[in-house]
Amino acid sequence: MNRSDDSFIVHRTRPLNAEPTPTALMSGFFTPQHLFYIRSHGDTPELPADHEVRLSGLVTSPLRFSLERLRREFPKRKVIATLQCAGNRRAEMQDVRQTSGDPWRIGAVGTAEWTGVALADVLAKAGIDETRARHVAFRCADVVDIDGEIAPYEVSISVERAMAGDVLVAWALNGEDLDPAHGAPMRIIVPGYAGARSAKWLLEIDVRDAPSDSPVQARDYKLFPPSVARQDANWDEGVTIEQMPVxxxxxxxxxxxxxxxxxxxxxxxxxxxxxxxxxxxxxxxxxxxxxxxxxxxxxxxxxxxxxxxxxxxxxxxxxxxxxxxxxxxxxxxxxxxxxxxxxxxxxxxxxxxxxxxx
Amino acid sequence: MNRSDDSFIVHRTRPLNAEPTPTALMSGFFTPQHLFYIRSHGDTPELPADHEVRLSGLVTSPLRFSLERLRREFPKRKVIATLQCAGNRRAEMQDVRQTSGDPWRIGAVGTAEWTGVALADVLAKAGIDETRARHVAFRCADVVDIDGEIAPYEVSISVERAMAGDVLVAWALNGEDLDPAHGAPMRIIVPGYAGARSAKWLLEIDVRDAPSDSPVQARDYKLFPPSVARQDANWDEGVTIEQMPVxxxxxxxxxxxxxxxxxxxxxxxxxxxxxxxxxxxxxxxxxxxxxxxxxxxxxxxxxxxxxxxxxxxxxxxxxxxxxxxxxxxxxxxxxxxxxxxxxxxxxxxxxxxxxxxx
The missing domain is CATH 2.60.40.650 (Immunoglobulin-like)
Known part of the structure; x- marks a missing residue:
């Protein structure tokens, strides 16, 4: 990692989960890439620069695009957004009673100007089947282990959110090309949603009539009340974490x-x-x-x-x-x-x- | 009042401020008009049935409409919305430390299906000056006393909120014509905003480039931190209460x-x-x-x-x-x-x- 060791707190290396120190986090309004928190669910994929993303599902014209084609064919958009992990400040909660997950302090959060193209523009080009399309899933190159089930990282958002214009297929953070740890060559940015929806190492965009049933979408990043233990959780009853509290x-x-x-x-x-x-x-x-x-x-x-x-x-x-x-x-x-x-x-x-x- | 005495708690009679008992409030999803909380800022005006509302300010064609004209010329809209007074549950807060205002318990809230026309349709007919119009003020027939300043009740909302389609000029609550206490013959309903913006006894709608500077808008229904005393309040720094917390x-x-x-x-x-x-x-x-x-x-x-x-x-x-x-x-x-x-x-x-x- 291209950073001084004492500005980053590494919770684990496989997968790599690390956050800046509070002092480093306060270096400015925009968080430099080398200080931006890293939340990985599997080993960091290394995708080639000419890697192509596929867009398919409930669309008229499935398409494939490399980063080069994305930059050439769609208008460039810049969006200022803070990403925050749903587990930010978990260490304090673990002082109350043990929880699963890494003990994030207050640094699993960062702010950047993201550069990319509007997902809405890409979906419009493919032509969404408006009568049936309800969700847009992002399948990624990293592999996760959720309670022993091994699967590609995959999450979804509603079609309305996907089409709002501010959701990006992004390639740069504060004007720098994305580092491998931040999802190079292309990632999703969903402003105002928990970081987990801003999928990194994008492989496929799939337009569907239902939310993703992948383990990350269906059994992770869900909120339950204090009274529920993990072994008793009815996953359909948990609240899918998208927007987050003050x-x-x-x-x-x-x-x-x-x-x-x-x-x-x-x-x-x-x-x-x-x-x-x-x-x-x-x-x-x-x-x-x-x-x-x-x-x-x-x-x-x-x-x-x-x-x-x-x-x-x-x-x-x-x-x-x-x-x-x-x-x-x-x-x-x-x-x-x-x-x-x-x-x-x-x-x-x-x-x-x-x-x-x- | 057309109700049994023991289902309503009257905090004061001039102006009339009263709320249903918690038992009465739970009579159903929709709150009957005779059990709906009454928050008045002055004596209840008695307006004639043929009373005309004026619409003027930053519009192309100022207009006047009676209830009869409103019903004849615009499409009827129904909106389900809960109104809640910003002071609901104040009695509990007064147990911590004294505050101004009546000691509302948990009943300064009620839910109805409101019938009226979309304010957006009325504003569209008058033609808003889009380059200058920023706020829409509602001037009413009741007279308020805010810290010794006597003025007509007047509040404003942003043009964006006013044009959203769900804001009504309403004449009925759960299918009944509005009682005098609830703003007859015409009132405003701003769904999802504190009750104070849903102005009763509507006299004038005024499209402006700035929020209302009336005492109700400028010095009432503003939120300050625990550390600020009324005599030290800088009113421009208070948060105007529109949406409210969970x-x-x-x-x-x-x-x-x-x-x-x-x-x-x-x-x-x-x-x-x-x-x-x-x-x-x-x-x-x-x-x-x-x-x-x-x-x-x-x-x-x-x-x-x-x-x-x-x-x-x-x-x-x-x-x-x-x-x-x-x-x-x-x-x-x-x-x-x-x-x-x-x-x-x-x-x-x-x-x-x-x-x-x-």
Whole structure:
């Protein structure tokens, strides 16, 4: 990996799952590719540059396209979007009670300007069978093991979402061609949806009358209540994770780095899927009192809002807390107990960091 | 009022603010007009049946219409929508710390099929100046007193929202002509928005380049953080309440009605603005364990979901708790402290009812 070791936290190497440190994550509004979190479900495929994606299923004219043909035949689109893993902040949820999955801290999230073509344009060229088409599946070159079932990575989204114009077949991140770890040569980007739908190493696009029945779509990335154990899960009853709840995190200061008394800047990110972040409240006394942070955002609800607040901290131990409020007044749960689930998804409670000053 | 006294809780008579009891609220999916909550900001206007509404501002052809002309000249539309006051459940928030406003319990909410014409059709007939028009204001016949400023009730919504097709100029609720208390002869219905935008006793529709600067729009129905006191509020910084957060409430059993040991049905409502309610979790032990309730809904995210769960309760005192989860996995805060605000809006924490059994 082309990065300094101490800016990346590697949870495992096969498959490669790694996230930037909170300090690295705060390097700017856009996350550089070499610092972008990597969530793999299998070994990283190595596809040739002239690899062709097939588009078939409920379409009039199935077609195949290489990256070169995609760039030549369709208008180029750029979309600013934050990708976040549904398991981001799972480590905190595992402190409540054990869950499956890697212990992601707060860095399984990143923001980029993605370059590609609109999936809607490609589907329009193939001609969708509008009376029957309901879902668009993405089959990929990586191979996953879900509870012992080995299958190609495959997910699907609704035709309405696929045709909305902002879903991309993408080849670049912040102007750089995709690295192999991020899905080269072509991947899907579904702005405002959990990262799992933004399929990497794209092999096939398949237009169908039903959601994908692959193990990733049918039995992974589903939300269950705290009361359900994995062995009792009725997978059809779980909520398919697409949009995600309002969330926020404190990236700086870090709990493991003592800071001197006096003025310090608290900063981090917040995100509300499909709505603007209206407000970020920060507490330095464990949630007893709150102040509003300053916000920095782009004009899209598909990207995060960065926030910062200068606070004065006397010597001693302090509990910093953050919560975000979206434009509908929607906020976050205080604690993780009520949203705990066996797969450790959507750990979006208030984020707390204890710092030692002095 | 055409109703039995014991099914309605009257908070004040001038202006008239009243809500059905939780038992009355659970009479069915659709709330009868005589049980629908009444939120008035001034005395109830009595407008004649041939009253004419004026439409003017940034339009090509200003027009006037009576109810009779409206019914004759535009296609009739029916929309199922829940109206909820932004102050619903304020009484619980006032238990944390005093707020302004009436102590609404859980009944400032109701669901109806509304009959009217699409505001979009009326605006299209007048011809909107698309280069300048940004907001549509509704001026009404009731007179409000906001912190000593006396003015006609007036609110506004964006042109995009106004033109979406589901916003109505309505004259009937569940097939009955509107009662005077509900805005006769014509009112606005903005599905999925806080009740305050569904202006009653409509006098004028005014298309503008800016939001209404009336006291109701500019200084009421705005959300502030717990840290801000009314006298320190910078009104431009408050979040205008339109869509509202995920919420839920237990309507039955009631805390004031002892129930026999054994099987009892817990039931209530849940609502997620713009998203489906995916799950309702019910606890009978104060939130330590949870079970999923059965759901009943219509095919619109603008209406509530009713839920019910049979539980076995032994003799003794039990704390029932409910929380809803929407299709994005968004849930509710556990407690009201973190979302408290001086005007007592959006009290959408977990709802708790203590019952005595035996």
């Amino acid at each position: 969330t926020s995190a404190i990236c700086l200061p870090r709990p493991d780095e003592p800071i001197p008394p006096g003025r310090t800047t608290v900063k981090g990110y917040a995100m509300a899927y499909g709505r603007k972040v209206a407000r970020v409240d920060v507490s330095t006394d464990g949630g007893r009192s709150w102040r509003q942070a300053g916000l920095m955002s782009e004009r899209t609800t598909a990207a995060w809002t960065l926030w910062a607040l200068d606070v004065d901290l006397p010597a001693g131990r302090h509990e910093l807390v953050v919560k975000a409020v979206d434009e509908a007044g929607q906020s976050q749960p205080e604690c993780l107990e009520g949203i705990w689930n066996f797969a450790g998804y959507l750990a979006t409670a208030w984020h707390r960091v204890i710092v030692d000053v002095g | 919420t839920s409430a237990i309507c039955l059993p009631r805390p004031d009605e002892p129930i026999p040991p054994g099987r009892t049905t817990v039931k209530g409502y849940a609502m997620a603005y713009g998203r489906k309610v995916a799950r309702v979790d019910v606890s009978t032990d104060g939130g330590r364990s949870w079970r999923q309730a059965g759901l009943m809904s219509e095919r619109t995210t603008a209406a509530w979901t009713l839920w019910a769960l049979d539980v076995d309760l032994p003799a003794g005192r039990h704390e029932l708790v409910v929380k809803a989860v929407d299709e994005a996995g968004q849930s509710q805060p556990e407690c009201l402290e973190g979302i408290w605000n001086f005007a007592g809006y959006l009290a959408t924490a977990w709802h708790r009812v203590i019952v005595d059994v035996g």
